[in-house]
Amino acid sequence: MTAKAARRWLHLVVGGALLMPYFLFVGTVVLALLGVPDFFTDPPALVLTFALALPLVAVTALVPAARPPAVALARGLTGAAPDALADGPARGRVDRSRTACWYVLHLGLGGVVAGATLAVPPFAVLLALPVVRPGPRSPYTLPTAGPALYLTPIAGLALLAALAGVAAGAGAVLARAAPVLLGPSPRERLERAERRAAELAVRNRLAREVHDSVGHALSAIALQATAARRLLDGPAGGGRAFAGEALSAIEETARRTVGELDAVLGVLRESGPDPGTAAPGLAEGLPALLDRTRAAGCRVTVRGAPLPGVLPPPLDREAYRIVQEGLANALKHAPGAPVLLRLERTASRLSVRLAQPLPPAPPGPSDGGGRGLAGVAERARLLGGSAMAGPCEGDWVLEVTLPTGAAPVPRTGEETR
Numbered sequence: 001m002t003a004k005a006a007r008r009w010l011h012l013v014v015g016g017a018l019l020m021p022y023f024l025f026v027g028t029v030v031l032a033l034l035g036v037p038d039f040f041t042d043p044p045a046l047v048l049t050f051a052l053a054l055p056l057v058a059v060t061a062l063v064p065a066a067r068p069p070a071v072a073l074a075r076g077l078t079g080a081a082p083d084a085l086a087d088g089p090a091r092g093r094v095d096r097s098r099t100a101c102w103y104v105l106h107l108g109l110g111g112v113v114a115g116a117t118l119a120v121p122p123f124a125v126l127l128a129l130p131v132v133r134p135g136p137r138s139p140y141t142l143p144t145a146g147p148a149l150y151l152t153p154i155a156g157l158a159l160l161a162a163l164a165g166v167a168a169g170a171g172a173v174l175a176r177a178a179p180v181l182l183g184p185s186p187r188e189r190l191e192r193a194e195r196r197a198a199e200l201a202v203r204n205r206l207a208r209e210v211h212d213s214v215g216h217a218l219s220a221i222a223l224q225a226t227a228a229r230r231l232l233d234g235p236a237g238g239g240r241a242f243a244g245e246a247l248s249a250i251e252e253t254a255r256r257t258v259g260e261l262d263a264v265l266g267v268l269r270e271s272g273p274d275p276g277t278a279a280p281g282l283a284e285g286l287p288a289l290l291d292r293t294r295a296a297g298c299r300v301t302v303r304g305a306p307l308p309g310v311l312p313p314p315l316d317r318e319a320y321r322i323v324q325e326g327l328a329n330a331l332k333h334a335p336g337a338p339v340l341l342r343l344e345r346t347a348s349r350l351s352v353r354l355a356q357p358l359p360p361a362p363p364g365p366s367d368g369g370g371r372g373l374a375g376v377a378e379r380a381r382l383l384g385g386s387a388m389a390g391p392c393e394g395d396w397v398l399e400v401t402l403p404t405g406a407a408p409v410p411r412t413g414e415e416t417r
Helices: 003-034 043-061 062-075 093-128 148-184 186-233 238-266 282-295 313-333 369-380
Strands: 299-302 339-345 349-357 386-392 393-403
Touching: 003 043, 003 093, 003 148, 043 093, 062 093, 062 148, 093 148, 148 339, 148 349, 186 238, 238 282, 282 299, 282 313, 313 349, 313 369, 313 393, 369 386, 369 393
Parallel strands: 299 339
Antiparallel strands: 339 349, 349 393, 386 393
16 A cells, blocks of 8 residues: 555544544434434444434535535645645635535545544454354354365455555545545636735845845945055056045945945845845946946946935936946946946836947847846846847947836936046
């Protein structure tokens, strides 16, 4: 016998044990009114007691709280998949009816199998061992001589095999019926899917925040540290002064990134604010972002920067992250090439466009550029916008369009360093 069959057999025996209170109540109260002295030794009364106990089982199983223990037993003993069974009490009439049907099936089959499990093995032992014979008052009459005496052991083994087959069949019926009768309703499946989607959205957002903030900071720190080391190894003078500026930029970048990382980790501990609130707005954080990027050796030209306080906060923060990721890709793949950042705002949309001369090997999934660009696309899609990245007229271009309903922003002059 396999472990699965043994678990199912145990589940059926548990069902028989749960049936006993109903069985005894019906036998002692209802059948006593019919004048049956001992329903255990009267086969018709025994069958009638069993038949009358099942409707009582169905009535008590209509209670909403009856489903969780049934699901716990079914999940542990029948081996049903976790997602195949419902969670929590039955809420609707259909769910309660299905739970009642499960209890009737479980306790009904369990009562038959449990009763056979108690009665068949002792009788099989009497048949299988010719030296063991019932006493004179036993209800069993067994052969004591002749050819039938040698056939009784085979009959005993056949009874045990039949019991195992019945238990296996009844267990298979329960295993097939469990997802049907204890499975989640369409409304519960929808709620479960919505919860799963919300969890995945939070995880994806945390991944984007960590990648965009920490990834950009590490790229900038690596380039600034490399430049500072080379300058410190060179002649003294202006090189050492620039190295000092680079080290100051490293310090500021690291300090700011530690704060953003702490906010994201606070969300993982379920004790912090939304990770998106850790990012500054585009108008607030763009000057410092440009300073850190330029300190790392990347020449950035900005056109059309939006004025402070005119973008909705979520759009402002997401636009900052998009620009941050675009500049991080520029630092990673072509740190010495100039970058043109264009920000345009109309009555209905905000456009972000970063263009850089096409490097020998454009950024892609093979060298780590694909994950950040995928995060940019996710941010744009969540806001109802679009994103495009790829070669265009000799440049590597990242272009993002985000919808907005605020008033248009006047464009400022060109800012170059």
